[in-house]
Amino acid sequence: MARVVFNNVRKEFVDEKKGTFTAVENSEFVIEDKEFVVFVGPSGCGKTTSLRMIAGLERQTSGDIIIGDRIVNDLHPKDRDIAMVFQDYALYPHMTIRENLSFGLKNLKKSKAEIEQQVKQASSILGLDELLERKPRELSGGQRQRVAVGRAIVRNPQVFLFDEPLSNLDAKLRIQMRVELAELHKRLGATIVYVTHDQVEAMTLGERIVVMSNGIIQQIAPPTELYNKPNNMFVAGFIGSPAMNFMDATIENGKAFVEGAQIALPQAVADGLKSYEGKKIIVGIRPEHLYGEEFAHTVSKEHTMDVTVQVIENLGADNLLYFKVGSRMVTARVHPETIARLGERKRLVIDISKLHFFDPETTQRIALS
Amino acid sequence: MQQKSKVVLVGVATFVLLIWALITIIPLYWMIIGSFQDSAASASFNPRFIPDSWSIAPYERFFNKTNAFRWLFNSLFVSGVLTVTNVFLASLAGYAFAKLKFPGNKSVFWILLSTMMIPSQVTLIPLYVLIINIFSLGDTYTAIILPSLVTVGNIFLMKQYMSSLPTSLIHAARIDACSEFGIFYKIILPIAKPGLAVLAIFTFVAQWNEFFWPLLVTRSSSMRTIQVGLASFKFAESTDYGAIMAGATVGALPMIILFFALQKYFLQGITVGAVKG
Numbered sequence: 001m002a003r004v005v006f007n008n009v010r011k012e013f014v015d016e017k018k019g020t021f022t023a024v025e026n027s028e029f030v031i032e033d034k035e036f037v038v039f040v041g042p043s044g045c046g047k048t049t050s051l052r053m054i055a056g057l058e059r060q061t062s063g064d065i066i067i068g069d070r071i072v073n074d075l076h077p078k079d080r081d082i083a084m085v086f087q088d089y090a091l092y093p094h095m096t097i098r099e100n101l102s103f104g105l106k107n108l109k110k111s112k113a114e115i116e117q118q119v120k121q122a123s124s125i126l127g128l129d130e131l132l133e134r135k136p137r138e139l140s141g142g143q144r145q146r147v148a149v150g151r152a153i154v155r156n157p158q159v160f161l162f163d164e165p166l167s168n169l170d171a172k173l174r175i176q177m178r179v180e181l182a183e184l185h186k187r188l189g190a191t192i193v194y195v196t197h198d199q200v201e202a203m204t205l206g207e208r209i210v211v212m213s214n215g216i217i218q219q220i221a222p223p224t225e226l227y228n229k230p231n232n233m234f235v236a237g238f239i240g241s242p243a244m245n246f247m248d249a250t251i252e253n254g255k256a257f258v259e260g261a262q263i264a265l266p267q268a269v270a271d272g273l274k275s276y277e278g279k280k281i282i283v284g285i286r287p288e289h290l291y292g293e294e295f296a297h298t299v300s301k302e303h304t305m306d307v308t309v310q311v312i313e314n315l316g317a318d319n320l321l322y323f324k325v326g327s328r329m330v331t332a333r334v335h336p337e338t339i340a341r342l343g344e345r346k347r348l349v350i351d352i353s354k355l356h357f358f359d360p361e362t363t364q365r366i367a368l369s
Numbered sequence: 370m371q372q373k374s375k376v377v378l379v380g381v382a383t384f385v386l387l388i389w390a391l392i393t394i395i396p397l398y399w400m401i402i403g404s405f406q407d408s409a410a411s412a413s414f415n416p417r418f419i420p421d422s423w424s425i426a427p428y429e430r431f432f433n434k435t436n437a438f439r440w441l442f443n444s445l446f447v448s449g450v451l452t453v454t455n456v457f458l459a460s461l462a463g464y465a466f467a468k469l470k471f472p473g474n475k476s477v478f479w480i481l482l483s484t485m486m487i488p489s490q491v492t493l494i495p496l497y498v499l500i501i502n503i504f505s506l507g508d509t510y511t512a513i514i515l516p517s518l519v520t521v522g523n524i525f526l527m528k529q530y531m532s533s534l535p536t537s538l539i540h541a542a543r544i545d546a547c548s549e550f551g552i553f554y555k556i557i558l559p560i561a562k563p564g565l566a567v568l569a570i571f572t573f574v575a576q577w578n579e580f581f582w583p584l585l586v587t588r589s590s591s592m593r594t595i596q597v598g599l600a601s602f603k604f605a606e607s608t609d610y611g612a613i614m615a616g617a618t619v620g621a622l623p624m625i626i627l628f629f630a631l632q633k634y635f636l637q638g639i640t641v642g643a644v645k646g
């Protein structure tokens with residue numbers, strides 16, 4: 001039973017140059033027992049600071065942190081029943097892999113037999129058996145990564161904390177380790193809090209995702225909900241690749257007018273936007289929800305926009321078409337055989353059911369009841 | 370073209386370094402050669418550059434007429450103790466300043482650092498008065514050792530070095546239930562070994578060659594270090610250059626051996642702090 005709860009947690013740093021600086025602001029969330037939650041956001045948004053506060057490596061300026069049933073505000077890291085995997089692995093370079101794995105257990109005065117048993121178990125789960133007598137510098141990046149995970153496993157903690165554990169691996173290894181971590185989570189049945197700046201990692205690993213920006217939590221939701229119903233323009237732009245397109249529009253008579261297109265909105269949507277009648281609004285559409293006319297088999301061809309293609313990128317499985325709507329660059333991810341030529345007009349079909357609407361002032365999603 | 374100018378550059382550099390090496394080595398060579406020449410040649414101090422006869426008589430005279438073994442022991446003892454205390458205390462303080470949060474961390478460090486700006490001549494007399502008159506420690510090992518237990522320069526060096534060690538190791542150890550002193554002792558000290566070795570060697574050499582302070586606070590011949598002893602010997606036997614050369618060789622020998630044994634660390638010492646660990 002180990003939930004992790006933040007109650008209005010705030011962290012300030014006093015920096016010589018920047019003065020008092022808030023790294024994490026009014027952070028509130030409940031991570032359920034056995035849940036895999038991923039914190040994601042651009043570099044410097046306060047992810048590591050949040051994780052360190054859970055670990056007890058940083059003391060929050062205010063607010064309460066609860067792990068399991070205990071308020072752990074002033075508990076030493078060793079008493080929080082957590083284990084952490086660091087971005088740079090932080091393996092003790094002068095110890096063998098075996099010593100690295102057993103260091104924590106020795107400090108906890110566990111019996112020799114128990115240490116032996118735990119190390120054996122972790123090393124067989126992670127395939128480290130052959131490496132136990134080596135030093136960290138004799139290992140490859142992927143192997144070091146496994147040892148770092150192993151060091152967390154042997155402690156058998158209630159909560160695992162991962163700080164960008166895959167960011168030092170090459171792309172192929174990263175995908176492999178991602179799969180392994182997902183399996184590990186199933187196998188261990190422990191609560192996992194995982195930090196990354198990579199939205200793909202977040203989407204593939206997280207049961208729920210916490211999106212942060214500038215020390216503020218923007219949204220907490222499962223991956224599909226983040227993708228389908230982003231709270232605001234930041235989340236909408238951060239989740240998904242290529243990023244969601246934004247277009248300036250005006251609402252008139254239940255229609256959204258953007259440059260080059262006039263989108264008749266379904267009744268329900270038009271009703272929801274009633275209060276914006278005659279006002280400016282921001283329409284969001286993901287690149288994958290724009291189709292070349294000839295390949296729009298799955299959506300109605302009722303709603304189209306004509307654009308002048310400025311750049312074409314061929315990705316093999318898809319083509320990316322870039323064009324301008326107003327002053328904003330917009331991307332369409334279309335079927336690779338879509339006919340489009342540089343500088344020529346192209347008619348695109350819009351999947352009307354996948355439109356997002358944002359208030360230009362607050363950048364918040366407009367809820368369509 | 371570039372290849373050619375590089376060759377020329379390397380050639381010039383080699384030549385300059387060769388001259389420099391020669392200038393450095395000749396006095397040493399002279400000292401060693403002088404110490405192995407018989408008394409007649411030594412008395413005039415006109416030793417042959419390539420001697421025609423060898424003799425260990427100067428060494429016999431040196432060891433017979435002086436307290437040399439005691440001086441060597443004193444030097445070894447004082448330098449050894451100070452090396453241990455400096456390495457331990459400077460690394461402890463350096464670690465604390467570099468990695469631990471405590472109130473006044475910065476200000477205490479700056480106060481310490483500012484004392485380096487005061488020339489040692491300024492504090493010499495107060496220090497002398499303190500050690501000799503107030504603590505009455507004259508002519509003791511304590512008097513030689515106490516003021517140099519740990520130097521601010523070494524603390525500064527260690528702070529710089531410790532700053533380059535990854536903080537995540539400390540965090541990992543803290544989560545691994547290691548005590549704060551355990552982190553220093555079991556994690557930091559082992560991984561800081563190269564830095565500590567450099568500090569140890571430089572401290573030992575500096576202390577071995579220390580002259581003025583031991584001269585001030587010791588009186589009896591049996592308390593002198595080798596450097597102070599050599600100086601007093603010179604005044605008494607101003608003509609026996611052979612024996613003086615023998616003494617100087619004996620005094621320098623440990624440093625020469627140390628250098629060749631630990632060459633690697635001397636070279637490292639030049640770059641310590643510059644490279645990230």
Ligand SMILES: Nc1ncnc2c1ncn2[C@@H]1O[C@H](COP(=O)(O)OP(=O)(O)O)[C@@H](O)[C@H]1O
Pocket residue numbers: 013014015023041042043044045046047048049050
């Ligand atoms: N010990 C510290 N002292 C001062 N500022 C810090 C400290 N740790 C982090 N910060 C600042 O807090 C902000 C958030 O940092 P961090 O949590 O590491 O971001 P990230 O999301 O990249 O992990 C950054 O602007 C960083 O500079």
Ligand SMILES: [Mg+2]
Pocket residue numbers: 044047048049164
């Ligand atoms: Mg980080």
